[in-house]
Amino acid sequence: MKLIFLGSSFSIVWYIRRHRIVRRSYDKDQDTFRHLFLLLPCLLLALVINERFTFKEVLWTFSLYLEAVAILPQLVLLQRTRNIDNLTGQYVFLLGAYRALYILNWIYRYFTEEHYVHWITWIAGTIQTLLYGDFFYYYFQSWKNNVRLELPA
Numbered sequence: 551m552k553l554i555f556l557g558s559s560f561s562i563v564w565y566i567r568r569h570r571i572v573r574r575s576y577d578k579d580q581d582t583f584r585h586l587f588l589l590l591p592c593l594l595l596a597l598v599i600n601e602r603f604t605f606k607e608v609l610w611t612f613s614l615y616l617e618a619v620a621i622l623p624q625l626v627l628l629q630r631t632r633n634i635d636n637l638t639g640q641y642v643f644l645l646g647a648y649r650a651l652y653i654l655n656w657i658y659r660y661f662t663e664e665h666y667v668h669w670i671t672w673i674a675g676t677i678q679t680l681l682y683g684d685f686f687y688y689y690f691q692s693w694k695n696n697v698r699l700e701l702p703a
Contacts, residue, residue, distance in 0.1 A: 562641075572637070580631050583623035592616045601670065611670055618678040621645065625685060629701040639699045643689050646682030649675060 566572055596612035624642060628634050652675055659666045685701070692699040 575635065575638075577631060581623070581627055583626050585623065588616065588619050588622065592619065599670065614671060614674040618674040619681070621678070621681055625681070625701075628685075629703060632700050632703065634699045634701065636699075639689060639692075642682075642685060646679065646686060649679045649682065653679060 566576075592615035593612055595615050596608050600607050600611040621642070628638070628642070656668075656672055656675070688701055689699060
């Protein structure tokens with residue numbers, strides 16, 4: 551499963567960066583999100599709130615916190631440009647649905663496995679899913695009304 555996940559992730563990145571039609575849709579002038587505002591707080595939080603203060607554990611916790619907020623630059627860009635094509639809308643929706651299904655998995659495992667408690671993972675994953683909430687609302691509204699997906703400015 552990890553190989554499939556990594557392979558599909560690399561193919562998506564290649565497609566976004568190299569495919570001539572998809573590559574033309576990128577607008578560098580609109581993509582001005584300051585990534586440092588995500589990286590530094592996630593790193594500081596990982597240094598302070600972790601299960602064990604080891605190098606590997608802090609990096610793992612940092613990756614969880616960063617993954618929770620990694621969609622913010624994309625959502626800000628989509629809101630700023632208001633230009634959401636079908637491929638982008640479905641991609642962002644499926645990313646959020648993937649995380650929401652993780653929550654169902656955690657609930658199932660909590661009730662079926664002894665000692666299955668991972669507070670940091672659960673909180674970071676819940677925050678990530680909540681960040682998609684606004685997008686989900688407008689995605690379903692556009693789908694229900696059969697109109698183009700637009701996020702409010």
